[in-house]
Amino acid sequence: MNELIRIYKECLNAGKTERECIRLATAMAEEAGYINLNECISENRELKAGDKVYASYNEKTMAMFHIGNEDLEKGMNILGAHVDSPRIDVKQNPLYEEEGMAFLDTHYYGGIKNYQWVTIPLALHGVIVKKDGTRVNVVIGEKEDDPVFAISDLLIHLSREQMSKTASKVIEGEKLDLLIGTEPIEGEEKDAVKKNILSILKDMYDVEEADLLSAELEIVPAGKARDMGLDRSMVMAYGQDDRICAFTSLFAMLDIDTPDRTACCLLVDKEEIGSYGASGMQSRFFENAVAEIMLLTGHAGDISVRRSLSNSNMLSSDVNAAFDPLFPEVFEKKNSSFLSKGLVFSKFTGSGGKSGSNDSNAEYIAALRNVMDLNDVKYQFAELGRVDAGGGGTIAYITAQYGMEVIDSGLAILCMHAPMEISSKADICEAVKGYKAFLTQMK
Ligand code: MN
Ligand code: MN
Numbered sequence: 001m002n003e004l005i006r007i008y009k010e011c012l013n014a015g016k017t018e019r020e021c022i023r024l025a026t027a028m029a030e031e032a033g034y035i036n037l038n039e040c041i042s043e044n045r046e047l048k049a050g051d052k053v054y055a056s057y058n059e060k061t062m063a064m065f066h067i068g069n070e071d072l073e074k075g076m077n078i079l080g081a082h083v084d085s086p087r088i089d090v091k092q093n094p095l096y097e098e099e100g101m102a103f104l105d106t107h108y109y110g111g112i113k114n115y116q117w118v119t120i121p122l123a124l125h126g127v128i129v130k131k132d133g134t135r136v137n138v139v140i141g142e143k144e145d146d147p148v149f150a151i152s153d154l155l156i157h158l159s160r161e162q163m164s165k166t167a168s169k170v171i172e173g174e175k176l177d178l179l180i181g182t183e184p185i186e187g188e189e190k191d192a193v194k195k196n197i198l199s200i201l202k203d204m205y206d207v208e209e210a211d212l213l214s215a216e217l218e219i220v221p222a223g224k225a226r227d228m229g230l231d232r233s234m235v236m237a238y239g240q241d242d243r244i245c246a247f248t249s250l251f252a253m254l255d256i257d258t259p260d261r262t263a264c265c266l267l268v269d270k271e272e273i274g275s276y277g278a279s280g281m282q283s284r285f286f287e288n289a290v291a292e293i294m295l296l297t298g299h300a301g302d303i304s305v306r307r308s309l310s311n312s313n314m315l316s317s318d319v320n321a322a323f324d325p326l327f328p329e330v331f332e333k334k335n336s337s338f339l340s341k342g343l344v345f346s347k348f349t350g351s352g353g354k355s356g357s358n359d360s361n362a363e364y365i366a367a368l369r370n371v372m373d374l375n376d377v378k379y380q381f382a383e384l385g386r387v388d389a390g391g392g393g394t395i396a397y398i399t400a401q402y403g404m405e406v407i408d409s410g411l412a413i414l415c416m417h418a419p420m421e422i423s424s425k426a427d428i429c430e431a432v433k434g435y436k437a438f439l440t441q442m443k
Contacts, residue, residue, distance in 0.1 A: 004251070004432065005235065005425050009225035011247045012237045013142075016220045017125045018269045018279070019059040021083035021243060025250055025267055029054050029064055032254045037289060040296055047296040050258040055289040060269040060279035063289045064253055068262040072297050073304055075311025075404070077442045078264040079253060079435055080281070080395055081245035081318065082271035085238070086110030086417045088117060088151075088176055090126075090217035095209060097194040102181040106219060107173070110272030114171040116418050121148035122178065123222035128207050128215040136205045141222040148222045149178050178219055221419040233340070233425055240421040242271065245317035245410045248428060252435030263439040264312075271318070271395055281395040287402075310403035313364070313442050315435070316396035319421075320344040321384050322412035330389040335382055337412035340424040342378030343434040346408040349384055351391020358396035360407040367443065368407065375437035378430045382412070409434075 015021035029052075037055040040047060047053065049069045056062040060083075065076075087109050094104040108114070123141025130136070141148045153171065154162050162170060184192030185199055201207055225237030246267050253265035270280030277283065291305045299305075323336040337344040347365060350357030372379050384392055400406045411431055414422040 001425065001429050004429060007251070008244075008247055008428055009235060009237065012225040012235075012239060012243060015083070015243060015247075016123070016142075016239060017087075017218050018061075018084045019127065019216075020125065021246065022056055022059050022062050022267065025062055025064075025083075025246075026054065026056060028250065028254060029062075034064060037292060041292055045296060046298070047293060053293065055285075055292070057279055057283075057285050061283075061285055062267045063286050064250075064265040065289075065293055066253065066256065066259060066263040067293075067297065068259045070260050070262070072262055072294060073299060073307045073311065074261065075308055075313065076262040076264045077259070077439050078266060078312055078314040078399070078404075079249040079439065080266040080268065080314060080316050080399065081249050081410075082242045082269065082281075082395065083246045083267045084110070084269045084272050085220075085241055085243065086112045086272055088112075088122075088178075088219040090124075090178075090212070090215065090219065092213050094212055094217075095194055095197065097191045100182060100184070100193055101179060102193045102197045103177040104180055104217075104219075106176050106178060108176060109218070111417055113167065113418070114173060114176055115153075115167060117176065118151045118153035118171055120150065120419055121222040122150055122219050123148060124178075124217055125220055126215060126217035128205060128211050128217070130207065130211050130214070136207060138205065138217060142224075146222075149180055149219070151176055151178055228422060235423050235425060235428070236420050237423075238420060240413055240423050241319045241416050242317070242410070244319060244413065244423050244428065245431070248411070248431040249315075249317060249435055251432050252439060255432075256436055256440050259440045261313075261442070268395060274393075275395055275398060281398045286399075306402070312402070312404040313438075314396075314399050314404055314406040315409040315438055316358070316394050316399065316406050317410040317431075317435075318394045318408065319410050319413045319416055320346065320382055321416060322414045322422075322424075324414055330385050332383070332386045336385075337380055337382035339412055339414065339422075340426045341380045341412070342427060342430040343372070343380070344410055344412050345379060345381050346383060346410075347381070349392060349394055349396070349408055352388065356393050356397065358394075358400040358406055358408070360396075361405060364405040364407060368438070371437050371441045372434060375433065375441070377434040377437055378426075379434065380412075 185196035221238040228234035228236040275281040348357040
């Protein structure tokens with residue numbers, strides 16, 4: 001268990017953006033013998049049982065396949081999770097100076113409580129792509145001697161009016177600007193601090209201000225994943241929604257022998273903003289990858305792809321809201337998930353009368369219970385909070401469109417979408433065990 005948690009925390013530290021997660025997962029997959037699907041396509045390589053391939057899109061989304069003994073048309077066992085997390089993105093024209101202070105203007109990504117992101121150490125991660133195609137990877141704020149950044153908040157002494165505002169207005173979106181410098185460059189009068197920042201960027205990365213137009217820079221909490229609690233039973237870290245499901249799925253996928261049904265692990269982007277875009281689950285990326293694999297396993301024609309997808313089983317894994325005794329009013333205890341009580345299954349999600357939910361079939365749930373029980377996996381069935389307290393969506397309804405069996409699963413965490421989220425170490429172990437059982441034994 002200790003070794004698994006150590007690797008999990010290392011993965012969280014190395015994967016603070018969707019690109020970093022996919023780069024890491026790709027390296028781990030290749031290490032485990034996975035080969036790039038593009039290579040197989042260009043060589044027209046025949047794929048057979050035991051072969052391991054992966055497809056990825058722009059370092060943001062990835063699908064891994066471990067070809068099984070059975071005909072692919074009979075379907076796959078699929079694990080899916082997302083690798084994007086709520087954060088604060090840098091705008092396209094971000095840099096400005098005001099009263100001798102230089103800032104980066106931002107637009108937050110996903111659902112955050114703005115007030116939680118002020119006065120904490122923040123790091124800058126991402127890429128800057130220059131016109132000639134050169135890509136610069138940026139990570140500032142993670143090494144011991146790196147500088148960090150911050151968003152300011154009003155001092156309590158002058159906050160009489162602010163303190164009477166509702167929480168959603170205390171820090172408004174446009175106020176989430178990142179303070180990045182105060183030192184003027186010598187010999188300049190106007191915007192001397194901003195010019196100094198640009199000169200530092202030029203030295204560090206050889207980029208100009210205009211290059212920020214073609215950049216993807218993400219502001220995330222600085223620092224590493226930590227053990228939490230005197231008993232060290234928990235992990236406190238940024239981005240566990242949904243990397244706790246992504247990494248446990250990945251660990252399970254890399255740790256199975258050739259299965260009967262083809263095993264698949266999907267790590268996708270853009271879930272936090274609706275799964276749109278070429279790297280989100282709504283893109284045809286996954287379907288296209290399956291079509292290529294069908295062809296390389298000797299199946300021709302669209303109908304094979306459709307059969308394979310509709311005969312598949314999926315665990316759509318995303319975090320669930322762990323019951324919090326400090327906020328019992330938003331939970332209904334019998335149908336809540338709890339820290340350390342194992343893998344969570346949710347027949348349905350959604351809000352306002354299960355709207356937007358994939359409501360999975362009783363027959364599928366029964367088969368899943370059987371596999372979990374046979375393998376001694378600890379699990380719980382839960383909804384996300386009280387009826388009409390709020391709600392949330394996942395990628396389950398998207399893959400369900402192929403007619404496959406899908407259920408929402410995942411792990412319970414505290415403080416979802418906060419800069420630091422809290423999970424249970426025991427649950428992480430149960431998840432890996434449960435995911436392996438699903439991949440290898442689900443019929
Ligand atoms: Mn999520
Ligand atoms: Mn989320």
